[in-house]
Amino acid sequence: MSGQLxxxxxxxxxxxxxxxxxxxxxxxxxxxxxxxxxxxxDGAFLRRNALEHALRWALPLFITxxxxxxxxxxxxxxxxxxxxxxxxxxxxxxxxxxxRGYPGGVVIPLCxxxxxxxxxxxALWPGLLRLRSGADEVxxxxxxxxxxxxxxxxxTAGPLKDPSGSGQQASSRPLEAAYRISTSNGVSPTxxxxxxxxxxxxxxxxxxxxxGVLSGLGGRNPTMVQWQGASTWKIGLASFLISGALAGLxxxxxxxxxxxxxxxGFLPAHGFTAVLIALVAGLSITGAAIAAFFFGGLASAALxxxxxxxxPSAAIDIVNASIALFITxxxxxxxxxxxxxxxxxxxx
Amino acid sequence: xxxxxxxxxxxxxPLVYVTLAGVIAQRAGVWHLGLEGLMITGACATIVGIVxxxxxxxxxxxxxxxxxxGSVLFWFVVEKLKANQIIAGLGLTGLGLGGTSLAIQSIFxxxxxxxxxxxxxxxxxxxxxxxxxxxxxxxxPVVVFLCWVLLxxxxxxxxxxxxxxxxxxxxxxxxDPSAMRLAALVIGGALCALAGAELAAGSLQIxxxxxxxxxxxxxxxxxIFGAGHPLWATLAALFFAVxxxxxxxxxxxxxxxxxxxLLLGLPYIATIFGVWLSxxxxxxxxxxxxxxxxxxxS
Numbered sequence: 001m002s003g004q005l006x007x008x009x010x011x012x013x014x015x016x017x018x019x020x021x022x023x024x025x026x027x028x029x030x031x032x033x034x035x036x037x038x039x040x041x042d043g044a045f046l047r048r049n050a051l052e053h054a055l056r057w058a059l060p061l062f063i064t065x066x067x068x069x070x071x072x073x074x075x076x077x078x079x080x081x082x083x084x085x086x087x088x089x090x091x092x093x094x095x096x097x098x099x100r101g102y103p104g105g106v107v108i109p110l111c112x113x114x115x116x117x118x119x120x121x122x123a124l125w126p127g128l129l130r131l132r133s134g135a136d137e138v139x140x141x142x143x144x145x146x147x148x149x150x151x152x153x154x155x156t157a158g159p160l161k162d163p164s165g166s167g168q169q170a171s172s173r174p175l176e177a178a179y180r181i182s183t184s185n186g187v188s189p190t191x192x193x194x195x196x197x198x199x200x201x202x203x204x205x206x207x208x209x210x211x212g213v214l215s216g217l218g219g220r221n222p223t224m225v226q227w228q229g230a231s232t233w234k235i236g237l238a239s240f241l242i243s244g245a246l247a248g249l250x251x252x253x254x255x256x257x258x259x260x261x262x263x264x265g266f267l268p269a270h271g272f273t274a275v276l277i278a279l280v281a282g283l284s285i286t287g288a289a290i291a292a293f294f295f296g297g298l299a300s301a302a303l304x305x306x307x308x309x310x311x312p313s314a315a316i317d318i319v320n321a322s323i324a325l326f327i328t329x330x331x332x333x334x335x336x337x338x339x340x341x342x343x344x345x346x347x348x
Numbered sequence: 349x350x351x352x353x354x355x356x357x358x359x360x361x362p363l364v365y366v367t368l369a370g371v372i373a374q375r376a377g378v379w380h381l382g383l384e385g386l387m388i389t390g391a392c393a394t395i396v397g398i399v400x401x402x403x404x405x406x407x408x409x410x411x412x413x414x415x416x417x418g419s420v421l422f423w424f425v426v427e428k429l430k431a432n433q434i435i436a437g438l439g440l441t442g443l444g445l446g447g448t449s450l451a452i453q454s455i456f457x458x459x460x461x462x463x464x465x466x467x468x469x470x471x472x473x474x475x476x477x478x479x480x481x482x483x484x485x486x487x488x489p490v491v492v493f494l495c496w497v498l499l500x501x502x503x504x505x506x507x508x509x510x511x512x513x514x515x516x517x518x519x520x521x522x523x524d525p526s527a528m529r530l531a532a533l534v535i536g537g538a539l540c541a542l543a544g545a546e547l548a549a550g551s552l553q554i555x556x557x558x559x560x561x562x563x564x565x566x567x568x569x570x571x572i573f574g575a576g577h578p579l580w581a582t583l584a585a586l587f588f589a590v591x592x593x594x595x596x597x598x599x600x601x602x603x604x605x606x607x608x609x610l611l612l613g614l615p616y617i618a619t620i621f622g623v624w625l626s627x628x629x630x631x632x633x634x635x636x637x638x639x640x641x642x643x644x645x646s
Contacts, residue, residue, distance in 0.1 A: 030454045135627040138434055139569045143616040146562045154609035314449035321442025329429035
């Protein structure tokens with residue numbers, strides 16, 4: 001427990017360092033750093049209904065982030081959550097389009113199944129390339145993100161195009177109201193229920209099963225897992241598939257909940273933010289729930305900034321990127337400071 | 349035929365510069381996923397510099413300096429704060445993408461694309477049809493050659509490789525691996541600035557948000573495909589450019605029968621193929637293995 005406290009303090013220290021770096025960038029770009037941070041905090045956590053807005057972004061982010069936790073724990077840098085999120089949403093949208101007119105009780109579960117399968121398949125090929133050939137999954141999943149982005153543009157401008165749409169950005173036909181699982185404010189009992197279910201299941205998987213122990217060991221020391229007689233192949237593939245399926249699930253939720261339709265390049269920062277949440281949480285599921293809420297607040301502030309404060313929403317991208325830059329850092333100074341909170345007889 | 353070669357050189361030259369930056373970093377032991385962010389910073393600084401000052405030389409100088417500053421920041425985080433290279437690199441990329449958006453919003457008041465009245469100097473009529481290419485295209489083989497000499501034929505290059513492959517051995521003969529990495533990242537930063545400048549001001553004279561579209565990551569993949577050797581990596585980068593040019597060509601040939609957006613994906617598919625092939629030929633890439641225990645607390 002005391003080690004965890006040290007870890008939390010370390011994360012907070014480096015997040016503060018990252019925010020200081022952001023402040024410098026804002027000043028250089030000609031904005032008042034104080035005003036910027038004030039507006040961000042206001043937009044994220046203080047305005048009316050701020051918590052509901054933060055929750056709207058936090059729930060899908062949390063689901064994707066738990067998937068990232070699973071694959072990072074197993075030692076695989078699957079940073080393709082964005083692509084898996086897109087492909088999941090695309091598959092769900094196709095099913096919803098084909099089954100237009102059937103009752104929601106049939107279509108909604110099928111959409112979820114399709115979305116999760118799509119996400120898992122988009123994680124399957126980088127997983128196979130990595131496990132069979134050793135092809136670096138960082139590059140393959142990144143390229144998968146770009147490909148999925150192009151696929152989304154193609155689908156929204158081609159097969160699923162809304163013929164009545166005349167906006168600049170092509171989008172798919174809106175889902176039938178019967179298939180929506182929330183209004184456009186994005187918080188509904190269904191979505192909260194799914195998020196809690198996913199959180200519990202993943203917590204159980206990580207902390208209470210052989211898979212959790214072995215994949216955690218495999219991430220640190222694959223040789224040892226092989227000596228234990230476990231198959232790194234099965235564990236690796238399972239972690240790719242689970243992380244893909246969860247990102248696909250989040251994509252389905254975004255489609256059938258708040259968005260109601262696909263648009264080219266929607267939520268472009270989702271996958272990267274989910275990776276950040278997993279890292280800030282120190283790859284723990286409980287931590288991810290807290291971190292998701294923080295980054296959900298930032299995501300809602302990204303919409304609030306240009307409208308209410310007249311500031312560019314790119315500020316949030318910069319905050320996120322700076323946190324990414326610093327979050328894995330370790331420094332002797334911080335370690336020394338946090339040592340005071342550790343028990344002296346537990347030096348590890 | 350000529351227009352195909354021109355298209356390949358146009359898209360290939362920025363890729364080669366950014367690949368060389370990746371090769372130098374890789375030799376020094378840094379997996380540089382911040383290339384994308386430095387490249388877009390270079391592109392933005394060049395165009396903004398030309399618009400505001402009217403001087404190409406000044407704009408290039410500013411671009412190089414800003415990219416070097418970004419590289420030093422990356423070095424500090426990775427080397428002094430011992431951050432994970434891949435995550436910190438992605439952070440640097442995010443900072444470049446977000447920072448350039450913020451910069452043009454603050455300078456020009458909107459996030460629309462900016463066009464400059466003129467770009468880099470062109471080769472001119474003496475080169476016939478190839479005269480439309482910028483001077484950086486002509487300089488590119490020279491830079492590749494210089495990189496090869498620097499990395500493979502000098503004492504500095506040997507020390508750089510030692511710092512990457514076996515820092516302990518490097519230290520034992522009085523070489524400071526950390527300082528070597530700083531040198532490698534600074535040179536790489538300058539090359540990323542040139543890559544961005546060629547991308548934005550070489551033919552189009554336009555900067556738009558996210559215009560690098562993954563080219564920095566492709567450069568990184570070319571480093572892996574080319575096994576960290578400057579010449580092989582250059583060939584790998586040119587291979588990606590050839591595939592991209594074929595995609596554009598295919599659009600003209602097939603017209604509407606093959607979706608335009610899917611042909612745009614060809615370079616990404618070529619990149620995946622390249623990483624897969626190099627893993628098959630030389631065993632798996634090792635960027636992600638190791639260092640994972642450090643990410644996790646408790």
